[in-house]
Amino acid sequence: MEIKIVNKSQHPLPQYETAHAAGMDLRASITEEIILKPLQRLLIPTGLYIELPIGFEAQIRPRSGLAFKYGISIVNAPGTIDADYRGELKVLLVNLSDTDFTINDGDRVAQMVVAKHETVIWQPVDELTETARGEGGYGHTGKK
Numbered sequence: 001m002e003i004k005i006v007n008k009s010q011h012p013l014p015q016y017e018t019a020h021a022a023g024m025d026l027r028a029s030i031t032e033e034i035i036l037k038p039l040q041r042l043l044i045p046t047g048l049y050i051e052l053p054i055g056f057e058a059q060i061r062p063r064s065g066l067a068f069k070y071g072i073s074i075v076n077a078p079g080t081i082d083a084d085y086r087g088e089l090k091v092l093l094v095n096l097s098d099t100d101f102t103i104n105d106g107d108r109v110a111q112m113v114v115a116k117h118e119t120v121i122w123q124p125v126d127e128l129t130e131t132a133r134g135e136g137g138y139g140h141t142g143k144k
C-alpha cells in the first residue's frame with residue numbers, strides 16, 4: 001500500500017530492513033545528542049509526518065536489541081498513530097537501565113508497524129452470550 005509521507009529529517013525514509021519485516025525502523029531527528037538518564041522519559045522527534053488511509057493505524061514499538069542491551073523501551077508501547085493525525089511522529093522513549101543512554105541524530109530508536117483496525121459501533125444489550133470461560137481470567141485456567 002502507498003502512504004503519503006513528509007520527511008523533514010536529514011535521514012532516508014524508514015524502510016523494511018529485510019524482505020518480510022513487519023516493522024520499519026524510525027530514526028531520531030535531533031540537532032544535538034540526547035542523554036537519557038536512568039528512568040528518564042523523553043519524546044524523540046523523527047521529522048516524519050504521515051497520512052494513513054482511513055481504517056489504518058501505525059504502532060510505534062520498541063526495538064528488542066535496544067531493550068535487551070540497554071533497557072531502552074517505549075513508555076506507551078505500542079504508541080498509536082491515528083489516521084487523522086497530521087503532526088510529527090514522535091517516540092516516547094524511556095531508559096529502564098541504571099546507566100545513561102546516548103541518542104545521536106539518525107539513531108534507529110523504535111520501529112513502526114502499520115495495521116488495519118476496525119471502527120466499532122456499539123450495540124447496547126442487557127446480557128452477553130454465555131461461554132465456558134465466563135468471567136474467569138488472570139490465570140483462571142489450570143486452577144483446581
Ligand SMILES: O=c1ccn([C@H]2C[C@H](O)[C@@H](COP(=O)(O)OP(=O)(O)OP(=O)(O)O)O2)c(=O)[nH]1
Pocket residue numbers: 060076078079080081082083085088089090091092
Ligand atoms: O507514540 C506516539 C503516540 C502518539 N503520537 C501522536 C499520534 C497520535 O494520533 C496522537 C495522539 O496520541 P494518543 O491518542 O495516544 O494520545 P492522547 O494522550 O490520547 O492524546 P489525544 O487526546 O491528542 O488523542 O499523538 C505520536 O506521535 N507518538
Ligand SMILES: [Mg+2]
Pocket residue numbers: none
Ligand atoms: Mg487519544
